Amino acid sequence: MPLFTSRQAQTFLLHALTWMLLGVLLALQPTGRLPQPQFYWLQAALFFVSLGVFYLNVYWAVPQLLYGRRLLSYGVFVVVVVVAVTLPYRQVQQALENRYHSQYSTGNSPPPRAEFRWLGPPPGGASFPPGEPRRWSGRQGWVNPAVMLSTLLVLGLGTSVAAVQRGQQEAQIRQALEKEKLSTELSWLKAQINPHFFFNTLNNIYALTLLDGDQAREAIHRLSRMMRYVLYDTQNGTASLSQELLFVRDYIDLMQLRLTNNVRVEYETPDVVHEAAIAPMILLTFVENAFKHGISALAPSHIRIVVRQPTPHTLDVEVRNSVFADRPLALDENHGIGLANTRRRLTLLYPGRHTLTVTELTPEHEYYVHLTLSLQV
Template identity: 65%
Template sequence: MNTFIPPLPLVTKPSGESMYSPQPFWMAFFTPRQAQTWLLHAVIWVLLGVLFFTQPAGRLSGAPYYLLQTTLFIASLSIFYLNINWAVPRLLYHRRVLLYIGFVVVIVLGIVATHRRLQTYLETSAGIPRREMPPRFGSGPRDRGPGGPIRQPSGLLGWVNPAVVLSTLLVVGLGTSVAAVQRGQREAQLRQALEQEKVSTELSWLKAQINPHFFFNTLNNIYSLTLLDGARAREAIHRLSRMMRYVLYDTQHGTAQLSQEVQFLQDYIDLMQLRLTDNVRIEFTPPHPLQEAPIAPMILLTFVENAFKHGVSTVASSRIHIAMQQPTPDTLEVTVQNSIFADRPVALDENSGIGLTNTRRRLELLYPGRYTLTVTEQTPEHEYWVHLTLRLR
């Protein structure tokens, strides 16, 4: 007799939208990282604009003044981006400190000289006479001009504008600081990406490490059930299918709902019971009431798996107790207890899935400072006891 097997339902997004609907192109320019960068540059432009266009006009006014300050503003922006994109990465980060200092000196002198020449040209074009200074104490006749007062010195002090020097140094210092901050952010993002990749790799490894003996033993038990109890066999197949779907598909996003993780453990325990005798007493208490929260997939499997591996005997009476509770919606407490037998090793780290050591590492990566794991290898009741407190978010 042919049996009709209904197809599995298609996976769709809860909102009914297409799984592959593309994002608008403009969304690429408004990601949080891009928005932060644009805001930083906007603040810098405004800061430099305020710095240069609020300086005293001096002898220039009107259009010549704004032309001079606009030129200085554009030159300062050029220096700012040249410093960020070339000088700091190529010189300062490569320990070429002397070359970087030389770059700063050249930039300052170039800006000062350009500013002075442009200011002199604009003053001459506007018909402003050359600035003269009153006589200095102790000045000689050779320093005096035709009309008696001393002319503006023609040496270094004659064309160096302290305000321009300070503003140029401020622009260079601002660019260096911004470059250092951006480099720190990139390194932090790189470390975070490496940690996420490591966690993802470990999760993939975890999926591959699900005990193949469990899978094949379960299939053998289901095969035996088909000869004895067809209803139980169908239920076992359904549970195994649900577990595999959870492992292969529902954990792709890095987190799962707590109800899914609880159901996964329930299915695992029910399938393990297929091959156990009445000498094994299993108690599983899920959280009640269960409050939904995200959790790392299969983070609890190691403790349950090892309870069955080390706490079950085919001869002596044995007990496995698994209890889960939520003191708060964001806190999960898990207790796993299993019997200890003298002829069985109790270490969880040897050939037992990913092992307790790797589980601790996953907990440290995924929940740093948000978990407490206590392991007691032998209680007064001769049981192995594991207690995990996890803050889910």
């Protein structure tokens, strides 16, 4: 089992980038009147406070207040957080500055220039008289603008991260619901095949027992193999390619029991099948449709199904059948899982790894389906 899933790795990377951005932002703020060691200790404390604000916003304020449509409460939360961070920071900053300044309050030597920055001369441009205490120039506000902006930025980043995580969670839930729905549809398809196809085939086999016992026994064997595939071999959600192609072969052979000589059926598969996992019964819709709408008891008709494997993990399928004026061209949504559901299965199970082309009427008066699947994950 991998240490991190793709979603967990993306979330971790997003948080790590946020921490790095915040650390760089705080480290690049002006040191002001503090020596660098004290300044960086103060910024480190602000960094951890900002992380607390970030996660409080991500995991409580945004889900409970913002997404709960309590906008006024969220606005109050933002104001309280900004005040709770900036005012104490300013008080601590001033206390450290006064403590540092008291060390140089008398005497002629100014604070070390490498560690100390004067904001300017005394008001009016006067200079410090020799022997007089040196006091800070300029008026200090209640908050540090840089800290206020960084706190607002942390809140904004937290809101953005929460929105991204919410989108990921909703997408994951939608995908799980789609998979569950497709699983239900597949179960429904199996249930439909069992009675309908089963009893029709049994009737055909019964007729065969009166005419050709060997062929009847072979038909029973094929039907048994199909039922085993439908009921047991597809429980894991995937099947081997050879099993899927054999299932199609058995379906075609059993359907041919009730066809007349006016119908020509061709089924071509690779001489050597390279095994790969495939969604079970993904080809059945197209084959079922060809038999349902592409044959006639009176007029000559044909069905041609060609399966190729250009590469070990690529499947190329073509299905052609005759078109009759009194038959609907589109796949019947009331039988089988239908074209729309098959498209949805393909989109969910093979995103970006399939192409499906359906031509309802070709120049040769055929219904044509071309499916390409990449079976490699």
